[in-house]
Amino acid sequence: MLPLPEFTLHSPRTIDEALGLLAKPGAMIIAGGTDLLPNMKQGLHQPEHVVSLQHLAELRAIRVEQKVLVLGAMTSLAEVAEHEDVRKYATALAEAAGTVGGPHHRRMGTLGGNLCLDTRCRYYNQSQFWRSALGFCLKKDGEVCHVVEGGKKCVAAASNDTAAAAIALEAVLVIRGAQGVRRVAAGEFFVADGARNIAIARDELLVALEVPRVAKRVSAYEKLRRRGAIDFPLLSVAVRLDGSAVEVVVSALAAKPRRINGAQKLAATQVEAIAEAAARECNPMPNIDGDVAWRKQMVRVMVKRALVRAIGAAQPST
């Protein structure tokens, strides 16, 4: 068995207490632990202090406010997937949460944890032995990128299902720090750096996701994967329709989910043209396991499928 490295576990009862603990050097957050613990066993993180959010009840609620849906960061992915209001106002997000891992992962794993998921790469998510045999990589302990020859910037992939959905739905991340609360649009939260692709300081805490409630808005999520469950996305596609206006976000490409520019000038019904634009703008890399040529071909198919479903949902039911 791979032993877990040693650490001190903290279980704060208030957000302020949690923030104080996060200020300690080498502290990391554990929410559901479905990602952190296997990564620690592989030697990817060696936090001295692990701060559990298990007892912060205020992070768990889902609230329907007049203009927004507020989802606490510690809401389980299973609850996000099943919650009636989330399914109604943020369909793509509910669908995305419902495709993470398997039932056990969704019961343990949290929305905040998935949004802040470490980027993944086939040269990074391996054991200490394997990575040392490889000679390590840019993202951890090494200087070479094995994905892009001569690459100087890590291109590990955003592999969180909820990221593309949050961006497409114009969601806002609510972050608490020592200085108080700040709000960041999901579109700004993810940055193009595989080493760390989230714009949040290590001593800050994601407390909630706010999703706008917009009348007649529809959305859908499509995930490319080989198996019916467990797999991280090989492509992650979220679409949002407001009447004929359309937003398409594709992720599991590199560190930053990609908004398809070409789609913004098109009407939602121009499905083929939008899919074509997405295929033109997206270039999957051999950073995650799987057939790159196939993933490239599938951009068009997944975007089309998401659009067709969203358009279907926008039709008044007869």
Add this chain to the structure above:
Amino acid sequence: MSDRLIGKAGKRGDLIKRARGDTPFTDDLALPRMLHGKTLRCPHPHARIVSIDTSKALEIPGVIAVLTGRDLPERFGIIPWTPDEHALAIETARFVGDGVAAVAALDERTAVRGCDAIKVLYEVLPSAVDLDSAITRPEIGLSAKKDDNVSKAVDLAFGDVDGELAGSDVVLDGDYFFEGTAHVPIEPHCTLAQYDASGLLTVWSTTQVPHYLHRELSRVLRLSPTRIRVIQPPLGGAFGGKSEPFGHEFTAAKLAMVTGRPVKFLISREEEFYLHRGRHPMRLHFRLGAKSDGTLTAIDARNQIDGGAYSSFGLVTTYYSGQLLSLPTAARSYRFSSTRYFTNKPACGPKRGHGSVQPRFAFEVMLDRMAEKLKLDPIALRRKNAVGGNTHTINGMRVTSNGNLECLAKVEEASGWKERRGKLGFGRGLGVASSAYISGTNYPIYPNEMAQSSVQLKVDRSGVVTVFNGASEIGQGTDMLMATIVADELGLPLEAIRVVSADSDLCPVDLGAYSSRGTFMNGNACLTAARLVKEKLIAAVAAKLEVPETSVFVTRGALCVRGREGDAVPVEEAIQLAEAKFGALGAVGSYKTPPNLGGEYRGGTIGASPAYSFTAHVAEVKVDVETGVVEVVKVWCAHDCGKALLPTQVIGQIDGSVYMGVAEALFEEHLISPNGLHRGPNLLDYRIPTSLDVPQIHSMFVESLDPEGPHGAKEAGEGPLHSSIPAVANAIYDAVGVRLHALPFSPGRVLEALRQRKA
């Protein structure tokens, strides 16, 4: 007996225990003062070990002992003619993951730190990490003589292949590639060793071959077998991946001897992929000839086999890649040439359907192509060229019972083949394939004249019977089968039978859970022993009642006398009468294969078996032509197991085989990168199906009642895997008109084939 348990479906006591978590894994065993072992592994695909400095490791508090290869200089290997492994590499390491040193420490974490502190100086050597470089670069010198990379070559011909091909109306050629796959048992390897003050070494290990482990421990440790006891706890799956000795079994034992403390090695999931012994990647070229009436004239096969770093069972694998293809559908002549090459990869070995699953894929797809060419139904083509019962195959193997045609008929009917094939519309299709497999091999791995399986019964006067059985319970149900056989013979309730298995101190020898030998050989040994006890019970009851022995018979709970229904003697009382009459009650039974089952040529014994099982599959698939994703919707599988002694288990074995075959058809790829590193030694990168990816499985059995099997039974554990893969391939062709030549049938490959079909 009329109310026999044999042949009845029912709950399996030991499976319920497994499902509830009551059956311990080997890792659940713990002893006082136990140390934890870890293996330091080589990070290069091929390297000379220049020096090893263990001093820094020994300075770490909590590190108790360190071993290197020089501490265990004796070579070992499952095949006595090819011992080429060391417990830890001595001069050269041959793949990324090869063990070079081992540490025993107070806990796992410290053992890992100990490994990290060992300094190994390597000189990196040229390596062959694929078949092509093994073939084209003999100078790498991975063979025993170091003059090439050949592990084993076999060339055998039966009949006039060239003449038959020349006289054929149709000759087809095909090139196929079967990617390697791993076993992925739930329970990884684990070994616990204890060396007590009296000098007795006890080794608990997750092995399918406790007897061979006993022998090899004795040889490698240079310790008399009288000072070694091997115990195999119930296993959480094996599938062939635990059927030979492994390095950590020796290092655990040696470290226990050196430290005087128990030592446990638990292998990680990643290491599991390095120990491997999975299915060999094979490149297969097939030529198949036929007359226009459908008579198959010739099969000409050339197979290149990627063996990985060590011999393992490779000698046998190389033979099996050809020998097991002469059943159930055969041509008038047959030739195969198979060469196994060493590569700098984890060693390949036996996986469920050893050596024969890969050529079966190629051959059954060739048959489908031939049927199409000849405008024949593929089932009809198989019927026309079927080898019957009570005959010999073209390569000289004796065949007795043969339910092949019944298997074909069952899947044909159940799947609605005649009405539905070719009529399901573009994107959906049906495919058929059939196969045969051995029920054990006719010779033990090391030549000897002793029994291949033995069982000892101890009968207690309370009515409890204990079966001491050398066989290995690995989840397949041998313990339950033995208990059921004994319960039926002696008229006892199942709860009165205890089975003690796979303990070299307590049980007579059985060669192990491999080559699908359990039901046939162990079952026969047990039946023999039980019948000897029964004879004594009958004799004692006959004497007591003063009736002829021939009039006494066993019913559930009592021995009765024909025509005197009132005179029943409860079994417990019969046991006491017999004990009074004969003294302590017990019996031994053994099984040994009859001689001369195979052909009279070098290698003719490999593939020979006392009985063959037969299987037919029909698969139904749905192909998404936009994504290339193949969904296996349903599989119908009929398997001739001779007699389904425990029907629930037989169906379970068929279900499991279909699952595993479909997994290999669609998902599994044991890939090594050009730099020699495993592509992803974990269960995210190495994909096995989730419950959502498993097809609907309709398993059926055919009972051909083998004349030599226990109650007519044959194997069911491996045969039903073989034809599942080509059935899927042939169904894909029926669905979308493309032939896939390489496994697995991944969506990228399907799309590419569809694109080429359009062009």
